[in-house]
Amino acid sequence: MEESFEQEVERTVAVLKAGKTILYPTDTIWGVGCDATNNKACLRVYAVKQRPLNKSLIILVDSVERLQDYVVSVPAIAYDLIKGAKSPLSIIYPESKNLAKAVSDDKSICIRVVDNELQGSHSSPREAHHLDLGQPYRTTFIDDFQRHLR
DSSP: OOOOOHHHHHHHHHHHHOOOEEEEOOSSEEEEEEETTTTHHHHHHHHHOOOOSSSSSSEEOGGGHHHHHHBOOOHHHHHHHHOOOOOEEEEEOOBBBBOGGGGOSSSOOEEEEEHHHHHHOSSSSSEEEOOOOTTTOOOOOGGGHHHHHH
16 A cells, blocks of 8 residues: 555654655755764765765755754845745855754755755754765666665
């Protein structure tokens, strides 16, 4: 029996809360995500992506109000830029708070405010990265990712 969208979201949120990583579709390719407050989960994303630890992760939050939870000082212009953006906008802030240490080695943080049900149903920010593995590896089939996630 196929899961409803709501059931799938609930199951995915449980996976994130358990410190696991997820794969999810983006507008172009598959993304790798985890709970950005969980250091072990963030380290797993680095391992899966074969990403150097000195390359910070990108964080997704569900509202501009949530920026205050993860950024020490949000400049007023950031709110104006986000409100006026016609397409996804990522902003780098100089100092983060309440995130896993592995997210950034210098405390700066790149955050994108997104509008989707999965992010809104999960209380922690989600780390987001496209699966790249440093090679021209692209696929649209989830089964192709299994060897990279083991």
